Amino acid sequence: MDNEAYLYEILVNSTGKKYIGWHAKPFDGTYLHSSECPIFLKDFAKNDNDYEIIDTGTKTEMATKEHMMLMEVDAKNNPDYYNKSNGGGIYVKKTNYKNVIELWQDIMNKKFPVNLVKKETIKDILRFQVRVLNTDPEHLKVLIDAMRDLHGDLTKWEPVHVLEGYSKDGDDVLINGNHTTISANKVPFVLEVPVMYIPKSVWSKFSEAELIDLANLLNPQPEKAAKPSDKEDWVANIVKKYNEKGIAADSEENKTLLKTNNWSTRQVNDIIKKAKSKIELNDKLPAGWQWKNWKLYKKDLDMIVENATDKDSIAMAMSSGKFNFALLQDKLKALLKAKSKKTHMTVYITHPNWNAMQEWKKKHLAEHIDNVETWIAPKGFIVEFVELDYKVKNSLGDI
Numbered sequence: 001m002d003n004e005a006y007l008y009e010i011l012v013n014s015t016g017k018k019y020i021g022w023h024a025k026p027f028d029g030t031y032l033h034s035s036e037c038p039i040f041l042k043d044f045a046k047n048d049n050d051y052e053i054i055d056t057g058t059k060t061e062m063a064t065k066e067h068m069m070l071m072e073v074d075a076k077n078n079p080d081y082y083n084k085s086n087g088g089g090i091y092v093k094k095t096n097y098k099n100v101i102e103l104w105q106d107i108m109n110k111k112f113p114v115n116l117v118k119k120e121t122i123k124d125i126l127r128f129q130v131r132v133l134n135t136d137p138e139h140l141k142v143l144i145d146a147m148r149d150l151h152g153d154l155t156k157w158e159p160v161h162v163l164e165g166y167s168k169d170g171d172d173v174l175i176n177g178n179h180t181t182i183s184a185n186k187v188p189f190v191l192e193v194p195v196m197y198i199p200k201s202v203w204s205k206f207s208e209a210e211l212i213d214l215a216n217l218l219n220p221q222p223e224k225a226a227k228p229s230d231k232e233d234w235v236a237n238i239v240k241k242y243n244e245k246g247i248a249a250d251s252e253e254n255k256t257l258l259k260t261n262n263w264s265t266r267q268v269n270d271i272i273k274k275a276k277s278k279i280e281l282n283d284k285l286p287a288g289w290q291w292k293n294w295k296l297y298k299k300d301l302d303m304i305v306e307n308a309t310d311k312d313s314i315a316m317a318m319s320s321g322k323f324n325f326a327l328l329q330d331k332l333k334a335l336l337k338a339k340s341k342k343t344h345m346t347v348y349i350t351h352p353n354w355n356a357m358q359e360w361k362k363k364h365l366a367e368h369i370d371n372v373e374t375w376i377a378p379k380g381f382i383v384e385f386v387e388l389d390y391k392v393k394n395s396l397g398d399i
Contacts, residue, residue, distance in 0.1 A: 005062040007069075008033075011050040012043045012082075019044075019082040020054075020069055022062040024091075027053055040082035060246045063091035068252060096210050097253040101260055103206075104217040107161065107196065114159045116192040119184045122160065126167055128175040128215060136179070143183035152189035159194035161218060163203045163211070172197070175211065176218040209244060212237045213257055231271050234258060238275035239282065239290075249275040281354050285391055292392040294319075294350040304348060304388070313344040317388075320360035321352040325371055332381055344382045351390045360387075 006027045010019045019040055023031050035041065055065060067087035075081035106112070147154065160177020167173055174181065175198070184190045203211065216233050238254050241247040247254070250272050258268045281291055294301055301317050308315035316331060318324065328347065335342055351357035365385060372383045 003056045005059045006056045007054045007062045007065055009052045009054055010044065011052070012040075012046070013048045013050060014046055015043055017043070017080055017082055020066060020075065021083075022066045024059050024062075027056065035082060035084075037082050037084055043082075058248065059091045061248045061251065063087065063089060064247075065252065067092045096206055097213065097257060100206065100210050100213050101217070101257070103202065104214055104260075107198070107218065110196075112196050112198060112202075114194050114196045116155070117195045119181075119190055119193050122162070122174065122181055122193060122195060123185050125162070125181070126171055126173045127178055128163065128166070128173050128211070139179055140183055140186070143179055144186055147183060147187045147190055152187060152191060154184065154190060154193055157194055159196040162195055162197050163200075164197050165200045166203065175215050207244075209237060209241045212240070217257065217261055231267070231274070234261070234263075234271050235274045235278060238271070239278045242275070242279050243282070249279060277353075284354055289391040289393060291353065292390055294352075294388070301348070301350070301388075308346045308348075312342055313346065314342055315346040315348065317348040317350060319352050319356070320349050320364065320387075321356035323349075323360075323364060323368070325368060328383070329375070332376060332379065335381075336379065343380055344384070346384050346386055349385055349387045351387070357390060 003026050005022055005024050007022045008020070010021075010033060012018075017040075019033060019035055019037075021033055021035065023034070025031065033044070035044075055062065057065075070076070070081075070083055070086040073081065074086065075083040076086050147157075150157075157180070160180050161175050163173045163175050165172065166175075177195075181193065184193045206214070212233075216237065234257075238247075238249050241254075242249060254272065254275075255268060258271060263271065278291070282289075285291065305315045305317055314331065314335070316328070318327070328345075332345065349360065351360065368385065376383055
């Protein structure tokens with residue numbers, strides 16, 4: 001529930017001091033506070049107080065936000081607050097995101113040494129799989145041209161970033177710089193690539209999700225020739241953190257990280273909105289599964305269509321969200337004009353989201369079957385609709 005708890009602040013006007021707390025039930029005006037501080041109890045009893053509801057949300061969100069607010073002012077040691085602790089408890093989801101930002105700043109400020117390494121050394125280095133989208137051929141062309149203009153001298157090039165001994169076998173893993181590494185190995189006169197190694201003593205303090213945040217921060221909205229992190233990368237990790245740690249999509253943590261990555265307010269809101277939608281969607285799926293984005297499985301889809309095409313049959317794939325019956329008719333008209341002997345068509349249906357799938361099952365499939373029987377079957381064609389799997393195992397894979 002989004003309003004199962006609330007965060008409140010009490011200002012005692014006679015002293016100017018504050019008390020911050022949260023309550024694990026919806027606000028109904030009957031609950032006052034949970035403080036046992038005798039000084040606060042005495043001052044509060046004067047009934048000269050301003051009571052403000054700061055926020056509402058889940059228990060986890062409110063407990064975590066209370067903890068963050070109290071930590072920010074160090075309330076337990078602050079004479080302006082009545083709180084005797086800085087919050088905590090089982091509902092607080094303590095995360096390292098501020099330390100992630102600090103580490104990112106250290107990397108940007110070159111706090112770790114940068115070494116020129118033979119490009120062959122890191123050509124086949126293991127990759128830390130972060131990005132939702134694969135390598136960008138157009139971006140590779142830009143980097144290759146830039147390296148050629150430098151005659152292969154990458155001394156002043158931004159370094160790639162490597163986690164020392166990250167893999168389960170103790171091998172180094174590239175967390176940032178995939179495009180640079182690929183490009184360098186496509187330019188013959190590039191001999192060395194600048195590499196910054198992040199020591200295990202540093203990165204081992206962070207979870208996988210936090211290291212994904214770091215990798216995304218290392219690819220901000222561009223000021224230099226770097227491939228920026230994609231919106232979908234951030235959406236994916238926000239969903240991952242929600243699933244693994246219960247961190248709300250619109251948490252202060254995620255907003256801070258997105259703003260640090262140079263996203264505009266509109267873009268931040270858009271990313272959070274998409275993450276919320278995916279979280280809501282994934283709640284409808286079995287544990288350990290996520291919605292299958294067929295755009296990332298284009299080769300598999302092409303293979304399915306190809307394997308279903310033979311001397312008697314043709315096949316095609318369409319999204320249930322953008323199904324075009326006219327396109328189906330055009331395909332069959334082309335067969336008639338070519339005097340083809342093929343009489344069977346398989347239409348593979350992919351579902352872009354839960355709502356589109358439900359619409360297809362409850363409404364559109366019956367409509368299209370009726371259209372086939374009315375307009376296509378009399379021409380001697382058989383059309384079969386086959387829905388492809390809509391879910392995939394939720395895993396980044398072992399490194």
